[in-house]
Amino acid sequence: MINLPLPLKGGCRCRAMSYRITEAPLFSFACHCTDCQQLTSGAFSLGLAVPASVFVLEGAPHQWEKIADSGGWSRQFTCRTCTGWTHTCTQNASGIVIVRPTTLDDHSWFRPIAQIFTRSALPWALMPLPHTYELEFEDTAPLRKSFAAAGMPS
Template sequence: MKDPNLPIEGGCRCGAVRFRISAPPIFTSACHCKGCQRMSSSAFSLSAAVPADGFEILQGETVLGGLKQDLPHHFCPDCMTWMFTRPPQIDFIANVRATLCDDTSWYAPFMETFTSAKLPWAETGAPHSFTEFPVEADMAPLIEAYARSVGRAD
């Protein structure tokens, strides 16, 4: 695993909405929950959690979709690409869709979540696996382990 060369930019499928990540990811993940399966039309969704002050929209505006109140999922209003999720209770962008980055060579999922809903054939190669989402007490050690895995100093 490695960190992206920052800043890194990306955008939706049609190019109407563009974003920039200017801070290293907190962690990367693959989520197997039924919601991610349905919203991504795939076996799992791939995400990078990024500090809120390290993420900006460069062009266009997003619209809310999915679970608008509980988990504000941001979509391109033109092509309806699911771009990111910004939970109000935390200070990071929880689900920047990593495959939307122009350069994805840096990306690999560090953990996989909601394996209780995992399709039997779906493999991610993530070194950490959870049947649901990790409990709060596990998050700080996971974030530290992710930083070490990408070569950041302790």
């Protein structure tokens, strides 16, 4: 079982922005959408869902917004200096901040328990995870349960 000392801390590469997460995360995932592929210059992005009320940001991020195919907005937050992508907020998940877990000071414990937008995944990048969604997940209860059962805080 993973025992994470709270608060979790992280930030961008140059530390012009930093954050604290004061309560346990809700769930973890990998996103294979084409936006994340472009943003990361990789096969997918990683996400750690935390309640917005427990995410404390220091510094002034650059924010940009994209309207998804669903019509909802997605806002990415990056450092104005080093351009490190630290977190995302979406209209479809109000009250949740999606932290980019590799920006945590210690992310050695992180592993995704779900993957979304597999319809646009590179075939070699698909993972054997408990939850796989062709598009986006709608009910996060199963993800929260699996996250807790995987030994990660819920």
